[in-house]
Amino acid sequence: MSVHKLENAERRGAVDKAEPLGFRPLYRQVKAILVRRLLDGVWAPGEGLPSEGQLAAEIGVSQGTVRKALDELAAENLVIRRQGRGTFVAEHDERRILFQFFKLVPDHGERRFPDSSVLSIATGLADAAEQAALELDDKASVIRIRRMRSLDAAPLIVETLTLPQHLFPGLEDGPIPNNLYSLFAARYGVTIANAREKLKAVALSPADAAALGVEAGRPALQIDRVALALDGMPVERRLSLCLTEEAHYLSDLR
Secondary structure, three states: OOHHHHHHHHHHHHHHHHOOOOOOOHHHHHHHHHHHHHHOOOOOOOOEOOOHHHHHHHHOOOHHHHHHHHHHHHHOOOEEEEOOOEEEEOOOOHHHHHHHOOOEEEOOOOOOOOEEEEEEEEEEEOOHHHHHHHOOOOOOEEEEEEEEEEEOOEEEEEEEEEEEOOOOOOHHHOOOOOOHHHHHHHHHOOOEEEEEEEEEEEEOOHHHHHHHOOOOOOEEEEEEEEEEEOOOOEEEEEEEEEOOOOEEEOOOOO
């Protein structure tokens, strides 16, 4: 066993033993153990988990309890159940991001993943809004990525991503891929589990309008998103300004 895997196994054992019984349903306690293992990198994105029977024996619960915990993780898109093959750690492939995180859909045509082009990358101290969104102190450094997103070569979104520099060292040196969440997981071990968004109608500033190739003051949909890691820590703020003349925001409520 490699040193890295051994450290993970030791950490996993410590976490499992420290898991309090408390008043949470047992399957929720098992779910917390499994999430902790995902955080610790015990299983990599795309890797298969042990069988339900193996996990049940290892943790000391029934197989049904493990199954319920895994079902909840699957509902949250953290793992994928494959009939006859088992359970796998979810990857941030384009299909997952498209349906879980990208909600802008053409009025005519099917949902598609947009193309991206980076307009600028800079580092600096977090401003007040970034500090609040990312729970940073006033001396924290951040990486700011400004990019254009297009569908069928037509500019659709101009957005600014703010990331804590200590979590993503060297990211500012590029290159910046279209699928950033996959990079976060593969290079930095940061898995985006979910996000919260605030939507608001705004008028485009001259700079944002120029980037999108429209006149200043044009109405746009502003999406202020904070992406959260598996442990609930905010790791990205994304402020997107979207043209909606030929697209709409689609959210599936369940």
